Amino acid sequence: MKPRMIVTASLLATVAAVLLLVAIQTLHMRTLGGENVQPVSAAQHPVQLTEDNLVDVLSTMKLSTPIARVEWKQSILTLDLKVTGTSTSYTEIYGNMATVADLGFRSLDNVEQVMLRVMAEDEWLHKRHLLLAADFRRGEWPMYAIETLRDWKSPILSDELKDWFHMMETELWKKQFEMSSQG
Structure with missing residues (x-):
């Protein structure tokens, strides 16, 4: 097998894997509610108590x-x-x-x-x-x-x-x- 064909096959496999991962993530986000889903690490910030609030x-x-x-x-x-x-x-x-x-x-x-x-x-x-x-x-x-x-x-x-x-x-x-x- 020629080196050029190995590089081309590797590149095509990588692109296919990336496209597949993006498609899976998009499907996953749609089933969970789209853009409204926030990661678990997105905690609400504590409030500062003041006389005003x-x-x-x-x-x-x-x-x-x-x-x-x-x-x-x-x-x-x-x-x-x-x-x-x-x-x-x-x-x-x-x-x-x-x-x-x-x-x-x-x-x-x-x-x-x-x-x-x-x-x-x-x-x-x-x-x-x-x-x-x-x-x-x-x-x-x-x-x-x-x-x-x-x-x-x-x-x-x-x-x-x-x-x-x-x-x-x-x-x-x-x-x-x-x-x-x-x-």
Whole structure:
């Protein structure tokens, strides 16, 4: 076989392989939705929390208890969640706390600390009472801790959760949730 024929055959085989790969990729993209498909590495960029977008950002959270108070100051987000009546469960409260932590540390990159209080509001006397407090600090707990809190099925918190999130329950919390679940 002549060297010229070997080079020509190799060149033709290479061109055919490239055309075949392009055709397969085009077919693959069409079946997945075309240009709307993004690679897995194309993650959304975290948002910067500011006074201007505070309400917009917080309104994206799906909470079963309303926010009673909020403050944003020097990378610290402070929130009070309001519980009225006795129909709110501790699992809902833990889920809401996890949602706030998730937003603060996965979606926002300029939040270094979330100070969260769960307040019971007496509708008759219009008094507020602290039930539970947490101080979430970036980098002081593993990311799976948010899911651990969200899935926690006991009113009594583990020492690990208390340590990670600097959590403190009041006597009113214990009376409302811990004692009622034991009896």
